[in-house]
Amino acid sequence: RAGLAIRPGRDFELVNPENDPRYRDYWETYHGVMARRGVTPDLARTIVRTNTTAIGAIMVHRGEADSLICGTLGQYHWHLGYVSQLLQQGSLAPVAALSMVILADGPLFIADTQVNARPSPEQIAETVKGCARHIRRFGIEPEIALCSLSQFGNLDTEGAQRMRAALAILNAQDLDFSYDGEMQIDAALDVGIRERLLPGARLRGPANALVFSTADEASAVRNVLKMKAGGLEVGPILMGMGNRAHIVTPSI
Secondary structure: OOOOOOOEOOOEOOOOOOOOOOHHHHHHHHHHHHHHHOOOHHHHHHHHHHOHHHHHHHHHHOOOOOOEEEOOOOOHHHHHHHHHHHHOEOOEOOOEEEEEEEEOOEEEEEEOOOOOOOOOHHHHHHHHHHHHHHHHHOOOOOEEEEEOOOOOOOOOOHHHHHHHHHHHHHHOOOOOOEEEEEEOHHHHHOHHHHHHHOOOOOOOOOOOEEEOOOHHHHHHHHHHHHHHOOOEEEEEEEEOOOOOEEEOOOOO
């Protein structure tokens, strides 16, 4: 119908949760991972019969799929639970959700829009570093602003304190990308405003990534840009999982 050349059985496999010969292998795999985390054989059978996110994660876990995309139905953290159960191991762990919003004057990256409701300074610092890695994959040099109600230390709110602590963590590392904070969004995006507040701030131009102190703030900005500024969202990108899984949202 869409005019695509790909065909099931040749270019990709279809899984029918209600009738698939791999059902027993899959529920036994899931039970093997989750047996000591409260999942009984009966519950494992039910989940693998009814839950497509769990099935996809099992396939990636078994090496039968390269990656999983889920999230068009249901709440983000519900999907994240199954992704974490089956795919979080070693150095792979959810860090943050990064959304790219394509605007008339170019892309703007926003984090963390989903994973950590109120991230710690350490989580914010990891989010900033993850943003830099992923932004470069789009061929863009990162200019990352740590956003807050405070402008370079003029307020002492709880969120500003976490942002300043995150900045201190980043400053102690030898990083090869541009970042600064804490600042409001207008200072992040307008070099003139930023120069009046703090001449010689580190960002070389307008920020192309905004990292917030709460997911409420990040998600609100992302949605305003989509609904009122005509932004087209790409993602969210689930950082930290080695591209083994990504969770979109129902509005994608």
